[in-house]
Each structure stands twice: as C-alpha cells, then as structure tokens.
Amino acid sequence: MSVDLSISDIRKVYKQKSLSEKDVKANPLEQFHAWWDEAMGAHIDEVNAMTLATCTTDGRPSARIVLLKGIDKEGFVFFTNYTSRKGTEIEHNPRVALLFFWKELERQVRIEGNIEKIDEADSDTYFHSRPVESRIGAWVSPQSSTIPGRDFLEERRKETELRFKDSDIVRPPFWGGYIVHPLYIEFWQGRPGRLHDRILYTKKDNNWAINRLAP
Ligand SMILES: Cc1cc2nc3c(=O)[nH]c(=O)nc-3n(C[C@H](O)[C@H](O)[C@H](O)COP(=O)(O)O)c2cc1C
Structure with missing residues (x-):
C-alpha cells in the first residue's frame, strides 16, 4: 500500500477536557443537554448537524447528515422526505444510529435506537415555521430519486x-419528522495519548446503566 504522508501526518492531541463516570448525569438525555449547552456556548458552526446511519433489511448501511431540530425526554427529532432513501430504509428497518462530532470541544456523541415518525400535527407546526422557499423545496424534490437534470427542479419550482x-x-x-428513541448513548471526550474517556449509557427495563469503555 502506498502511504500519502501528507495525510498520515495529520495528528491532533486532545487535551481540553475530561469526562468521569462520577460527574455525569444519571440520565443520558440530561447529559446530552449539558454537552449541548456547552456546544452552543462554544458557537460551533452547524452544531445541530448529525450523521444519521440507517440500514437495509439485508444489512447494507448508509449514512448522511441531517439537522437535529428538537430534543425532549423521548429522544432526538429531525425532518426529511419520508420517501427518500433513508425513509425507505427506516420503513424496512427502524434501527438507526446518530453521531455528533463537535471537534471544537474534542467530543463525539454516539446514539443508537429505534426510530418512528412524529405526530402529523407536530410536523405541520414545524413545516409552517420554515421559510417559504424551504416549504416550496419540500414539494419540489423527489428526494433520492434520479432526475434528468437541474432544469427538472427549476421547472417544478415554478x-x-x-x-x-x-x-x-x-x-x-411525504415530508415530516422522525424521532430517535435512544437505547445506547456514548459520550466521548478526547484525551492525550489516545487514552480517551468513553462513558456509555445502555437502557435496560427503563433504567440506564452507566459504564466506561476502553478507548
Ligand atoms: C449540513 C447538512 C444538513 C442537512 N440536513 C438535512 C435534513 O435536515 N434533512 C434532510 O432530509 N436532508 C438533509 N441534508 C441532506 C442529506 O445529507 C441527504 O443528502 C438527503 O437527506 C438524502 O439522503 P438519502 O438519499 O440517504 O435519503 C443535509 C445535508 C447537510 C450537508
């Protein structure tokens, strides 16, 4: 294998913070809120951008960025086209993963759980809060379908x-929100020497167990 040194030389020492099982909240959504507030305070660009991984029934994963639009005690909400590739994969397999990478804080949060559509009334409320051009865009785009060219979109927009x-x-x-109900949430804090802190919450019988994972 030929190695491109300009890439392999990219390296960063993580040294800003630490994370201890003694200090984290008992509930991972509260812990997420605490980290979220810090991320907001750090003025991270597109702080709500998260990777959403879905999977086909035969086990082929796919991933893309979506925007977090709400958090409550039930989980994490985002909006999309229900007939898109992700929508179709979710229809067949409602197990998904979310991932946040907040590099400014040397943190990542990994979330796994079950997904379902939110109430239509809540989707309506959010849809009406969007700018006009975004609302038009939702009607125009047959998201994830092959289209003949850019003109197709411009004509449909008109x-x-x-x-x-x-x-x-x-x-x-065909457009609305989904909520991810977490079963697994891991908080990762970069540390020097690649000995990072990883605090994992797993849900069992409505209780959250907290464990530390090796980095
Ligand atoms: C920063 C960023 C934010 C995005 N936010 C959304 C979003 O909230 N909802 C959405 O459907 N697609 C969003 N996208 C586009 C998706 O990444 C993706 O291209 C699209 O949803 C189609 O994915 P699919 O074919 O896997 O269904 C975003 C992309 C980026 C780069």
Missing part, C-alpha cells in the same frame, strides 16, 4: 410556486 400562489403552502404528505 409550477409549485404557481400552485401555491394564492394559498397556504401546506406540508406535503
């Missing part, structure tokens, strides 16, 4: 703008 010229841009039935 058609959709005309269609809703004098009326409210309602939420498309």
Whole structure:
C-alpha cells in the first residue's frame, strides 16, 4: 500500500477536557443537554448537524447528515422526505444510529435506537415555521430519486410556486419528522495519548446503566 504522508501526518492531541463516570448525569438525555449547552456556548458552526446511519433489511448501511431540530425526554427529532432513501430504509428497518462530532470541544456523541415518525400535527407546526422557499423545496424534490437534470427542479419550482400562489403552502404528505428513541448513548471526550474517556449509557427495563469503555 502506498502511504500519502501528507495525510498520515495529520495528528491532533486532545487535551481540553475530561469526562468521569462520577460527574455525569444519571440520565443520558440530561447529559446530552449539558454537552449541548456547552456546544452552543462554544458557537460551533452547524452544531445541530448529525450523521444519521440507517440500514437495509439485508444489512447494507448508509449514512448522511441531517439537522437535529428538537430534543425532549423521548429522544432526538429531525425532518426529511419520508420517501427518500433513508425513509425507505427506516420503513424496512427502524434501527438507526446518530453521531455528533463537535471537534471544537474534542467530543463525539454516539446514539443508537429505534426510530418512528412524529405526530402529523407536530410536523405541520414545524413545516409552517420554515421559510417559504424551504416549504416550496419540500414539494419540489423527489428526494433520492434520479432526475434528468437541474432544469427538472427549476421547472417544478415554478409550477409549485404557481400552485401555491394564492394559498397556504401546506406540508406535503411525504415530508415530516422522525424521532430517535435512544437505547445506547456514548459520550466521548478526547484525551492525550489516545487514552480517551468513553462513558456509555445502555437502557435496560427503563433504567440506564452507566459504564466506561476502553478507548
Ligand atoms: C449540513 C447538512 C444538513 C442537512 N440536513 C438535512 C435534513 O435536515 N434533512 C434532510 O432530509 N436532508 C438533509 N441534508 C441532506 C442529506 O445529507 C441527504 O443528502 C438527503 O437527506 C438524502 O439522503 P438519502 O438519499 O440517504 O435519503 C443535509 C445535508 C447537510 C450537508
């Protein structure tokens, strides 16, 4: 194998913070909130961008970025097209993973759990909070389908703008929110010498067990 030294020389020493099982909250969603507040305080660009991994029934994984739009005691909410590739994979296999990487704080958060659609009324509320062009965009894009070219989108945009010229841009039935109910949440804090801190919460019978993992 030829090794590109300019890549292999990229290295970073993580030394900002530590994480101890003695200091974390008993509930991982509260712990997530604590880290979220710090991430907001650190003015991380696109702090709510997270990788969503889904999987086909025959075990082929796929991953992409989506934006976190809400957190409550039940889990993590994002919005998308229900007929997209991710939507189809979720339909067949509702087990997913989420990943945050907040490099400014030398942290990652790994989440695994079950996903379901949120209530239609909640999707409606969020949809109506979006800018007009995003609402039009949701109607225009048959997300993840092959399209003949950019013109296809521009033509559909014009058609959709005309269609809703004098009326409210309602939420498309194929677009809405999902919530990920976590069963596994791991908080990773980079440490020197690659001896990072990893605190794992696993859910069993509605209780959260807390363990430390080797880095
Ligand atoms: C920063 C960023 C934020 C994104 N946010 C979303 C989002 O909230 N919802 C969404 O459907 N796609 C979002 N996307 C696009 C997805 O990564 C992806 O291209 C799209 O959802 C289609 O994925 P799929 O074919 O696997 O379904 C975002 C992409 C980036 C880079």
